[in-house]
Amino acid sequence: MSVIAQAAAPRRLARSRFTFDRLEVLGPLFIMPAILYVIVLVGLPFLLALYYSVSAYSIFNPSYTFVGLKNFREVIDSEIFRRTLANTLIFTISAQIIGLLLGKIGAMLLMQEFPGRRLARALIVLPWAVPVSLATLAWVWMFDSLYSVINWTLVAAGLIDAAHRPQWLGQEDLAMIAVAVVHAWRLFPFGVVIFLAGFTSVPQDVLDAATIDGAGFWRRNYQIILPIIAPIIMIAVIFGTVFTFTDLSVVYLLTKGGPINSTQVLGSLAFQVGILSGDVAHGAAICLFLFPFLLVAVILLLRSLRRREI
Amino acid sequence: MPRLAGKVVGQSSFYAAVVTLVVFAAFPFYWMLITTFKTDGDLYNLKSIPYWFNAPPTLEHLKYLFEDTLFVQWLSNSALIGLCVVAITLLVALPAGYGLARMPGRSGENLSIGIFLTYLVPPTLLFLPLARVITLLGLQDSLWALVVVYPTFTIPFCTWLLMGFFKSVPREIEEAAIIDGCTVVGAFVKTVLPLSVPAILTVVIFAFTLTVQEFVYALTFISSSSEKPVTLGVATDLIRGDIFYWGELMGAALISSVPVAIAYNLFLDRFISGITGGAVK
Numbered sequence: 001m002s003v004i005a006q007a008a009a010p011r012r013l014a015r016s017r018f019t020f021d022r023l024e025v026l027g028p029l030f031i032m033p034a035i036l037y038v039i040v041l042v043g044l045p046f047l048l049a050l051y052y053s054v055s056a057y058s059i060f061n062p063s064y065t066f067v068g069l070k071n072f073r074e075v076i077d078s079e080i081f082r083r084t085l086a087n088t089l090i091f092t093i094s095a096q097i098i099g100l101l102l103g104k105i106g107a108m109l110l111m112q113e114f115p116g117r118r119l120a121r122a123l124i125v126l127p128w129a130v131p132v133s134l135a136t137l138a139w140v141w142m143f144d145s146l147y148s149v150i151n152w153t154l155v156a157a158g159l160i161d162a163a164h165r166p167q168w169l170g171q172e173d174l175a176m177i178a179v180a181v182v183h184a185w186r187l188f189p190f191g192v193v194i195f196l197a198g199f200t201s202v203p204q205d206v207l208d209a210a211t212i213d214g215a216g217f218w219r220r221n222y223q224i225i226l227p228i229i230a231p232i233i234m235i236a237v238i239f240g241t242v243f244t245f246t247d248l249s250v251v252y253l254l255t256k257g258g259p260i261n262s263t264q265v266l267g268s269l270a271f272q273v274g275i276l277s278g279d280v281a282h283g284a285a286i287c288l289f290l291f292p293f294l295l296v297a298v299i300l301l302l303r304s305l306r307r308r309e310i
Numbered sequence: 311m312p313r314l315a316g317k318v319v320g321q322s323s324f325y326a327a328v329v330t331l332v333v334f335a336a337f338p339f340y341w342m343l344i345t346t347f348k349t350d351g352d353l354y355n356l357k358s359i360p361y362w363f364n365a366p367p368t369l370e371h372l373k374y375l376f377e378d379t380l381f382v383q384w385l386s387n388s389a390l391i392g393l394c395v396v397a398i399t400l401l402v403a404l405p406a407g408y409g410l411a412r413m414p415g416r417s418g419e420n421l422s423i424g425i426f427l428t429y430l431v432p433p434t435l436l437f438l439p440l441a442r443v444i445t446l447l448g449l450q451d452s453l454w455a456l457v458v459v460y461p462t463f464t465i466p467f468c469t470w471l472l473m474g475f476f477k478s479v480p481r482e483i484e485e486a487a488i489i490d491g492c493t494v495v496g497a498f499v500k501t502v503l504p505l506s507v508p509a510i511l512t513v514v515i516f517a518f519t520l521t522v523q524e525f526v527y528a529l530t531f532i533s534s535s536s537e538k539p540v541t542l543g544v545a546t547d548l549i550r551g552d553i554f555y556w557g558e559l560m561g562a563a564l565i566s567s568v569p570v571a572i573a574y575n576l577f578l579d580r581f582i583s584g585i586t587g588g589a590v591k
Contacts, residue, residue, distance in 0.1 A: 027409040027410075028409065029409075030405035030406060030408055031410060033402045034403060035406075037461060038428050045439035048443075049439045106331050114328070125575055126336055127335050127338075129519075130570055131525070131541045132523065133541045133545045134562075134567045137560070138341055139338060141345065142338060188335075193582055246435070247434075249525040249529075270434065275438070294430060
């Protein structure tokens with residue numbers, strides 16, 4: 001009897017060990033912490049943001065009274081918000097276009113072998129690599145109202161009159177240009193790197209075959225290379241768009257949304273309304289205008305990730 | 311002769327294009343560098359050529375930065391936040407990446423794309439509700455708030471990167487270890503992890519740089535100077551009213567961004583293959 005009992009215990013132990021040894025059991029346990037983290041600190045806050053946007057919540061009156069779509073109606077009716085939405089689109093689109101153009105040119109230059117190529121690449125990548133807030137500070141100094149190096153150069157070149165220095169961050173139209181330039185400056189290195197990665201992934205024999213068949217520079221570029229690297233470029237555009245569209249640090253540090261809200265973007269306006277003025281409900285409503293846009297980005301990204309697998 | 315001339319023109323326009331692009335990208339950093347070492351008299355003088363020193367360079371600004379501001383404190387805050395976030399990220403993302411890589415069929419792939427997509431959810435969408443969550447946790451105005459929140463974007467990205475890597479580790483190695491008497495966890499720790507040192511290193515660098523680069527959450531959650539990370543402290547506390555301390559400001563920006571830029575540069579190719587989902591080899 002005792003012999004059997006003794007034998008049974010280790011066997012049960014062995015079986016439980018066996019259960020915990022199966023990857024089908026352990027796999028989900030391994031993944032659980034990551035999913036929980038994302039649910040608790042991304043999923044739930046997102047739901048809270050949804051709720052804020054239909055409530056009357058503010059830091060002075062923290063009540064969760066349901067007010068329906070009132071906040072959204074008020075936000076859309078406001079002149080500043082419509083300007084903000086347009087600005088956000090302008091900055092995003094211009095940064096993508098300049099980023100893609102300079103990215104392609106830069107990558108084509110860096111594909112050539114020349115002395116100092118690695119250094120050139122490292123320097124070109126700088127704007128993308130350093131923290132955006134610190135890089136933007138350098139631009140604030142370069143756009144300074146009095147000691148701007150840009151104005152100094154323009155005056156020295158005789159292009160502008162010293163008495164009428166442009167106020168880069170103080171005039172509506174110039175401030176728009178300043179913000180757009182900084183966004184493009186920050187994004188274009190990303191374009192360079194993506195195009196470089198794309199170009200190197202094009203098989204050389206395909207290019208050789210096309211050359212033998214008589215394809216010239218432009219034909220090789222637009223009918224062979226571009227279609228091959230299109231999926232990669234697509235993913236880069238999605239990421240670039242999301243980064244620029246949702247950014248608030250460039251505008252916050254460069255112009256604080258001014259002069260008189262003329263360079264405000266969705267992020268900076270939401271920060272001003274939701275945090276500085278304490279009107280959380282309207283701030284959340286403004287933020288949520290990012291959402292349909294992000295949804296489109298997500299769907300496009302999913303499609304390109306899927307296509308890659310087929 | 312004309313062919314030679316054409317070649318010279320082609321060569322010089324090529325270099326001109328490269329130089330233009332490099333200057334556009336790097337000039338602001340040159341400007342930081344030269345501003346850091348200029349005397350105030352030289353900085354705020356409209357007459358002289360600003361591109362070079364018109365008075366002997368000075369260390370005054372750096373001295374002031376290190377001795378009379380909280381700059382050192384901000385740097386160490388950033389380092390502390392970075393290290394804690396890296397630790398949390400590894401603890402969560404390593405098992406998750408492995409679990410996803412070894413999931414049967416397409417479910418692992420789909421789940422990992424789901425996790426990766428949260429990387430696209432921007433701070434701008436979440437800072438208002440997260441400010442409330444931080445208050446509930448009693449972490450308002452503390453750098454620990456950032457330690458809790460930053461993994462929300464490092465975990466998705468790092469899990470995705472690690473999953474891609476673990477998939478390339480042959481299963482047979484773990485199976486051999488299990489047959490030799492290891493548990494699944496033991497096999498993972500003893501065979502897979504040592505093989506993954508390069509991937510883990512990449513994840514450490516990325517989690518750290520992504521953390522140091524963040525600005526929006528720090529701006530929203532933290533207002534006491536002594537709790538600020540370096541990006542926020544430099545951008546908000548070195549500017550007093552309308553008076554800018556440009557020498558100190560540029561020095562601080564330069565010192566804190568150079569290490570990040572170098573680290574980023576070393577691992578750039580892996581970052582790219584991460585976001586293009588391995589479409590680029």
